Amino acid sequence: MLKNTFEEDLKNAVAFHGHLCAGQVIGVRMSRLALTYFGIDDPAHYRDLVAFVECDRCLADAIVTVCRCTLGRRRLKWYDYGIMSATFYDMRSGRAIRVSQPQGNHCPSGADPVAFFGAIPDDKLFNVDVVELPHLTEEDLPGSHSHGVACERCGEIIHNKREVVVDGHVLCKRCAGQDVYYRPVRRLTAEEVAAGVDA
Numbered sequence: 519m520l521k522n523t524f525e526e527d528l529k530n531a532v533a534f535h536g537h538l539c540a541g542q543v544i545g546v547r548m549s550r551l552a553l554t555y556f557g558i559d560d561p562a563h564y565r566d567l568v569a570f571v572e573c574d575r576c577l578a579d580a581i582v583t584v585c586r587c588t589l590g591r592r593r594l595k596w597y598d599y600g601i602m603s604a605t606f607y608d609m610r611s612g613r614a615i616r617v618s619q620p621q622g623n624h625c626p627s628g629a630d631p632v633a634f635f636g637a638i639p640d641d642k643l644f645n646v647d648v649v650e651l652p653h654l655t656e657e658d659l660p661g662s663h664s665h666g667v668a669c670e671r672c673g674e675i676i677h678n679k680r681e682v683v684v685d686g687h688v689l690c691k692r693c694a695g696q697d698v699y700y701r702p703v704r705r706l707t708a709e710e711v712a713a714g715v716d717a
Contacts, residue, residue: 520553521560527584528632535579540625543635544602544643545580548617551640552606553585555615561586565593565660566609570651572599592660605649609659616649655679669693 522530527546532538549569558564561584569587571578571594578596581604587593603618623643625634635643657665657678666677671693682694692698 519559520550521562522584524550531580531583534583535576538631539576540631540635541576541602542580543625543631544619545577546584547635547640547643548577548604549581549584551617551644551646552604552615555646556606556608556611556613558608565591568593568595568607568609568659570595570597570605570607572597572601572603572605574598575602577602577604592658595658605651607651607654614649614651616647618645618647619643620645 524546527550528538528542531542531546535542552567552569553559553561556567558567561567564586567585567587569581569585571581574596578594582588582594585593585606589596601618603616605614605616607614623635623638625631657680665679666675667681667688668675669681669690670687671689674690676688676690680691681688682691682696683689684694692702
C-alpha cells in the first residue's frame with residue numbers, strides 16, 4: 519500500500535508545479551500506478567526507480583514529485599517526443615513498463631480535472647505495456663561514475679562515456695560535428711560577465 523494518498527500526492531505535485539491542471543492529475547495517477555505495480559510503498563526511500571518522460575509538460579513535474587525521480591540523481595530521463603507518457607524502470611527487478619494515455623481521455627476545457635479523471639479507472643485511463651530498454655547502458659543509470667575525459671579540441675570534460683572518438687581523437691559531440699542544442703557565438707570576457715547584459 520502506498521504511503522501517501524492520492525490527495526497528498528496531488529497536493530505535493532501542485533505545490534511543486536504551481537497550479538492544478540489535467541497534466542498534474544494524469545502524472546500523479548500514472549506515477550501511483552507504476553509505484554503500485556512495482557510494489558514501491560515509499561518512493562522517498564526507494565532509489566532504484568528510473569522514469570523516462572516523453573514530454574516537457576506538467577506531467578513531468580508530477581512524476582518528479584510523486585516518484586522522487588530527478589535529473590540530478592540520474593533517475594529522470596527526458597525524451598521530447600511530445601507524448602503524455604512515461605516509462606518506469608525498476609533497477610532492482612530489471613522490469614519496465616510504459617504508461618500512456620489513449621485517445622479520448624482528455625479533460626474538456628473548463629472541467630474539473632480531479633473530478634473528470636477521478637471517474638475513469640486506471641485500466642480505461644491508461645495503456646500499460648511491458649517494455650525493454652535495449653539502449654540503456656550502465657552509464658545511463660544512477661550512481662557515481664568516475665569516467666571523465668577532456669575533449670581534445672575545446673577542453674571541456676565529458677562524463678559517463680558520452681565522448682566521440684574521431685580519427686583517434688577524443689571529442690565532445692559538438693566538436694565532433696554532431697548537432698547539439700546550441701551554437702556558440704563568442705566567449706565572454708570576465709569583465710563582460712561581471713558587467714551583465716545591460717552593459
